[in-house]
Amino acid sequence: MPAPPLPACLPFDARRQARGLYWRGWSVTQIADELSLKRPTVESWKRRDRWDEAPSIRKLEDCLEVRLMTLVAKEKKAGDDYKEIDLLGRQIATLARVRRYQAPGGHEGDLNEKVGNRNAGEKKKARKNHFTAEQAARLRAIFEGQLYGYQETWFANLSQRTRMILKSRQIGATYYFAFEALIDAIETGRNQIFLSASKAQAHQFRSYIVGFAKLVGVTLTGDPMCITSALRPEEEAAAELHFLGTNFRTAQGRHGNFYFDEFFWVHSFEALNKVASGMATHKxxxxxYFSTPSTIAHPAHPYWTGERRNRRARKEERVEIDVSHAALRQGAVGPDRVWRHIVTIHDAEAAGCDLFDIDELKDEYAPDEFANLFGCEFVDDSLSAFKFNELVRCGCDSLVEWTDCDPEGARPYGTRAVWAGYDPQESEEGDNAALVIMAPPAAQGGTFRVLERHQLRGLDFEQQAAFIEAVCARYTVTYMGVDATGVGAAVYQLLAKSAAIGGVTKIEYSLEVKAAMIMKAQNVIRRGRLAFDVAMIDLISAFVSIKKALTASGRGITFKAGRAGGDGHADLAWAAMHILINEPLDGKQAPKASMEIC
Known part of the structure; x- marks a missing residue:
């Protein structure tokens, strides 16, 4: 019997759609209802085209093709869509190799390209660190498909000679600029140079770039990393990617685009910037430059405001640069030809970044801390008990300089003695708690080295004590100073019974004790006897947030950093000072194993 005539309004290729649904487990009746067809029509297609006799591989190919075409037809694709398109394409290619193997004359080389045809000639080896035109196009599509609005603004201003960006913490700037630089290196062949204050920070760029290349099947190696692509002539030199931390002086002969990470937090900014500017002299x-803000005392601040340019200019050549958030929210080129942009956490959220719970962050950080870390506001340290520039000088590249430490090891400092300080959380709604681990000076007048620091919130006194014991189990702790007021009294009692921690010492705050701790810390910092990794900018912020204030009577001076809702928690700084005070104020006597302040 001939098949019934097709409906006049039958959708294009309904027969293929019906077949695909059948192979995915739909019944003939369900298919007819879904596609508004007559059941006999679908039944006839099934019989005449032998849907039930189709091999499994054909059914799989059809399923993959339908999904692939659906993704390709999407007008606006996300990064995950491109990844799935790439995966589906590779699966279809795999099934095609299986078909060749099953066909007459098929051989093992059809399944495994490494085996190949034994009669074939020698094949050309894949080029190292090389991108084909297809891979380059696919990588750019992935890059553009996952940008937030503010990152699109950065990309739209890629051609600006100088970009200076003030940003909120954790909005993906390092991630973005690593990707941007890789795309530029592939497409233009220009060198890319990444400047950071430490090797670990610089190599974060490298880790991101290696990961991006893997998205399109390219494995990048080398440091410096040399990249070629089919988009440029073969005789053209490879683009070089340099990742520089404390070894920046070794690259003074290099040239290329450069990216200066967290430039508001580096020591010797002038020296670093002189080298960096030299590498990008050609037009x-x-x-x-991109960074979260630090203080107005940082040497980079006059660059941001344009004041440094005015210092060198004649009176009639001086310019006024509006660096307010309102003026720079969308980005703007100033009269000094520098493109500036400010991106607060609220700007990032408005531009599509949904990675934050801003209300929760406001609970975790005091107002001035939140304003500095997420609101792009500079700190005025003129009233601070500690000077920002003195603290920045204490930063170092710990991975390079501290060869006797292994942060990833089971015993980071071996069996040698360490000291610890703990500033407990006052309540579940109060400030953060902080634990600091330091290596004490090996000799009189030596350096205190911060090995670890931790902040935690929302724990009761038992949980706080358990956290401390877990961290200290990796060290040989011979002294621990604990603030024994409030919740700290209960934490102290539990830690004093711990067999894993030695020299647990009660610190009961008073004006005299607080003043002694501040004076000791000021002396240690001023003399350069405190050292910590440059990435510990939260430790710097904690010290700077401690300010001089009048006592309640108004007749004396004390030091404060407001708790929940005040000027700043400073918990990390107090925990560090609980350690420093274990050395006598003059620093001349041999350090004691423990002490008690009453």
């Missing part, structure tokens, strides 16, 4: 190179 074809670009300079990109």
């Amino acid at each position: 074809k190179w670009r300079k990109t």
Whole structure:
């Protein structure tokens, strides 16, 4: 019997759609209802085209093709869509190899390209660190498909000679600029140079770039990393990617675009910037500075405001640069030809970044801390008990300089003695708690080295004590100073019974004790006897947030850093000072194993 005539309004290729649904487990009746067809029509297609006799591989190919076409037809694709398109394409290619193997004359080389045809000639080896035109196009599509609005603004201003960006913490700037630089290296062949204050920070760029290349099947190696692509002539030199921390002086002969990470937090900014500017002297190179703000005392601040330019200019050549958030929210080129942009956490959220719970962050950070870390506001340290620039000088590249430490090891400092300080959390709604681990000076007048620091919130006194014991189990702790007021009294009692921690010492705060701790810390910092990794900018912020204040009577001076809702928690700084005070104020006597302040 001939098949019934097709409906006049039958959708294009309904027969293929019906077949696909059948192979995915739909019944003939369900298919007819879904596609508004007559059941006999679908039944006829099934019989005449032998749907039930189709091999499994054909059914799989059809399923993959339908999904692939659906994704390709999407007008606006996300990064995950491109990843799935790549995966589906590779699966279809795999099934095609299986078909060749099953066909007459098929051989093992059809399944495994490494085996190949034994009669074939020698094949050309894949080029190292090389991108084909297809891989380059796919990588750019992935890059553009996952940008937030503010990152699109950065990309739209890629051609600016100098970009200077003030940003909120954790909005993906390092991630973005690593990807941007890789795309530029592939497409233009220009060198890319990444400047950071430490090797670990610089190599974060490298880790991101290696990960991006893997998205399109390219494995990148080398440091410096040399990249070629089919988009450029073969005789053209490879683009070089340099990742520089404390070894920046070794690259003074290099040239290329450079990216200066967290430039508001580095020591010797002038020296670093002189080298960086030298690497981008030619007009074809670009300079990109990006950072969260630190204090107005930092040497980079006059660059941001344009004041440094005015210092060198004649009176009639001086310019006024509006660096307010309102003026720079969308980005703007100033009269000094520098493109500036401010991105607060609220700007990032408005531009599509949904990675934060802003209300929760406001609960975790005091107002001035939140304003500095997430609101792009500079700190005025003129009233602070500690000077920002003195603290920044204490930063070091610990991975390079501290060869006797292994942060990833089971015993980071071996069996040698360490000291610890703990500032407990006052309540579940109060400030953060902080634990600091330091290596004490090996000799009189030596350096205190911060090995670890931790902040935690929302724990009761038992949980706080358990956390401390777990961290200290990796060290040989011979002294621990604990603030024994409030919740700290209960934490102290539990830790004093711990067999894993030695020299647990009660610190009961008073004006005299607080003043002694501040004076000791000021002396240690001023003399350069405190050292910590440059990435510990939260420790710097904690010290700077401690300010001089009048006592309640108004007749004396004390030091305060407001708790929940005040000027700043400073918990890390107090925990560090609980350690420093274990050495006598003059620093001349041999350090004691423990002490008690009453």
